[in-house]
Amino acid sequence: MEKRVTFSHKALPYLLVAPQLVITFVFFLWPASQAIWQSLFLPDPFGLSSEFVGLENFRFLFGDRYYLESFTTTAIFSLAVTALSMSSALLLAVMADRVIRGATAYKTLLIWPYAVAPAIAGVMWLFMFNPSIGLIAYYLKFLGYNWNHVLNGGEAMFLVVVAASWKQISYNFLFFLAGLQAIPKSLIEAAAIDGAGRTYRFWTIIFPLLSPTTFFLLVVNIVYAFFETFGIIHTVTAGGPERSTTILVYKIYADGFVGQDLGSSAAQSVILMVVVAILTVVQFRFIERRVHY
């Protein structure tokens, strides 16, 4: 879509786009191209020089057990976060959609975790599950279960999944609720008159009509779990124990900053850029399609 009527001015439009383009070049495009460039080199252990190795860094990564493990960890983590936060948000949204009185109050009380930073969410869940002082850890011990996510990888994964899902419920809830409210009431009433029960109406009418929202949220949640949960991982588990919660983004940080392995970190960045590009394309193609529903 284009404007029919425009202004004509020689210098002004350039001045207007200049700030954004300068920032984009300096802090986005140049670093991204540096990442691609660095991924082709192997620095010596002292960081004094580096040797061109072509695709060796990538070849090494795909043969590296730890890197492949990190892919699996990321997949498990993002699927678990997406499933847990979307299903609980859908349940709450369906309930909130039925309520007439008090609907606004319920909505307000459910949306504010969106504003809590991932790192703060991590700190709060850590406080509840800390093996020595956490309230929930204490009651689990009382019930005979010895909780220790500092030593047990499965428990560590469970904790970061719960913390990350908790934060994302608000977002999913808002979009599901908006989606539910857009479904014409007449369809549901017609089905009710024909004798369809609540559950039957949900699975045959509401859920299919909600699918555009569901697909959209699926992509958004995967992107969230991949990129925005760094703060949770860093505060709760720092990728451990034994790399059991080292997701890809955390590994780039750990290899690049803590481990100072720049060539490998850059190669991992490049791989992740490809992942983001794919997710963005999926998101856009899907949104284009959503318009036709």
Added chain:
Amino acid sequence: MVEKRGIGFFLTHAVLILGIAVVGLPIYLTLVGSTVTQQDIIQPPLPLVPGPHLVKNYSDALFSGVNVPVMRMLANSMVMALGIAIGKIVISILSAYAIVYFRFPFRMFAFWTIFITLMLPVEVRIVPTFEVAADLGLLNSYAGLTLPLIASATATFLFRQFFLTVPDELVEAARIDGAGPVRFFKDILLPLSRTNIAALFVILFIFGWNQYLWPLLITTEPEMNTIVVGIKQMLPTADDWGNWPVTMATAMLAMIPPVFVVVVMQRLFVKGLIETEK
């Protein structure tokens, strides 16, 4: 809707109340943790009702903290969140204006350059972006905290979408009245964009306030930490017990500004959230 009474009615409310309780539990326990003493916490179980030490713990946090007074970190967070929100809005409204209302060579080039930033979140270019910022002398500075994050494709798209819906007659009328592009922008387009700007501000303020990875890299001095990053250093390590009440008070203080913004400006927040995702 269809049924308004019966078991379903109670079940609906029960599920919602249970949901709210589960969602609220971590915050409630954090609140409790911020009002008791260290002794109460390290000898579990934690009391289930708030204690009497609220004022002491919060003033300890604000004025002395663990490494650095939390007041200082709150100020840093505020500068960063406002800098990012205002900076993003300013540069994207200007570039969207240029792209929609002018025809100039490289227009599409500018558009695609901005578009591509969508695919480059800071998480995937950590090390080289840090190197650029370090070379420019931006470590431990407010410019370093804000500038690298203020290019935003989403905000530019939002304004572009909105400008495209503004009737062309307004431009024609303004031109007939002798208004140039600057005047049109200032007197017509900007006032029309007010709600969009406000909605975007709410979302971007929260985005800026909650940044973690970038401030973690760019601030090496505790005095420049934002509150969200600084809290990590307050957590107990393997060899000490930390100071849980002060840490929990800090967690509460870190949540208050963005939660306040969401609750008070709920309608703008929902509008902003839904529009930035289009």
